[in-house]
Amino acid sequence: MSWKKQSEESSYMMSVSDIMSGLMFIFIITLAIFVIDFLIASREHEEKMQELTQILEKLDENNQMRGAMLTDMQEALAKRSIEVDIDIEHGVLRLNENAIRFTTGSADLRGEQLERLEVVAEVLSEILPCYGSNQPDNGKCLEETRGKIDSVFIEGHTDNVPIGGRLANRYKDNWELSADRAMFTYREIAKSQPILISMQNVNAQPVISVSGYGEGRPVPGHEYAYPKSDPINRRIDFRFIMTPPTATDVEHALEGNL
Numbered sequence: 001m002s003w004k005k006q007s008e009e010s011s012y013m014m015s016v017s018d019i020m021s022g023l024m025f026i027f028i029i030t031l032a033i034f035v036i037d038f039l040i041a042s043r044e045h046e047e048k049m050q051e052l053t054q055i056l057e058k059l060d061e062n063n064q065m066r067g068a069m070l071t072d073m074q075e076a077l078a079k080r081s082i083e084v085d086i087d088i089e090h091g092v093l094r095l096n097e098n099a100i101r102f103t104t105g106s107a108d109l110r111g112e113q114l115e116r117l118e119v120v121a122e123v124l125s126e127i128l129p130c131y132g133s134n135q136p137d138n139g140k141c142l143e144e145t146r147g148k149i150d151s152v153f154i155e156g157h158t159d160n161v162p163i164g165g166r167l168a169n170r171y172k173d174n175w176e177l178s179a180d181r182a183m184f185t186y187r188e189i190a191k192s193q194p195i196l197i198s199m200q201n202v203n204a205q206p207v208i209s210v211s212g213y214g215e216g217r218p219v220p221g222h223e224y225a226y227p228k229s230d231p232i233n234r235r236i237d238f239r240f241i242m243t244p245p246t247a248t249d250v251e252h253a254l255e256g257n258l
Contacts, residue, residue: 103234150202159229
């Protein structure tokens with residue numbers, strides 16, 4: 001083999017070697033960048049999952065706190081001879097027929113029934129304000145409950161007997177009757193315990209409001225395919241909504257995990 005040929009082969013091998021070295025260098029840099037990106041992404045993913053876990057824990061904590069609040073209310077009312085039902089899963093305190101009783105077609109309570117509603121208002125005023133953002137400074141509230149309640153709906157309900165006769169001059173349908181029952185309840189507890197109406201949530205909004213459902217939400221086991229005058233369905237429910245995580249918290253936690 002001539003010197004010239006050996007030199008050309010040597011130059012060729014050096015060129016291939018340089019190219020391979022360059023490619024290897026690029027591969028190593030690319031791999032390093034990928035590993036770094038993966039580690040950063042993994043760390044960010046772990047942080048996001050931790051944030052999401054914290055939100056879920058907060059929701060669970062809220063549910064447990066609401067359940068304890070409802071139980072406290074039920075027990076306090078029982079000591080005053082007022083029997084109520086509670087639905088911990090849905091956050092409802094139900095003034096059943098043994099607590100207060102509306103007569104057919106009526107939105108008002110009188111005499112003993114009105115006195116019993118005043119007892120309910122009194123018990124609520126002893127417990128509920130501690131969950132508002134403007135909880136009273138009376139030494140009876142825990143700081144951990146401050147601002148935990150977002151809304152309380154006073155929900156009016158009726159049985160499924162249609163509005164008729166002279167009652168039709170006052171109410172168009174059961175929806176209007178149920179709304180009137182809720183508003184009557186609101187006004188009476190406001191007069192009896194003004195502290196309840198002054199409660200605010202973390203957005204400085206009033207906590208308590210009213211709604212009416214007519215005959216559309218009968219108590220389970222009291223659904224009828226025919227008109228039935230049922231005092232169990234003529235009722236008031238208090239529905240408690242706890243303060244949720246903010247939209248920013250949820251968006252930040254879920255970002256990159258969907």
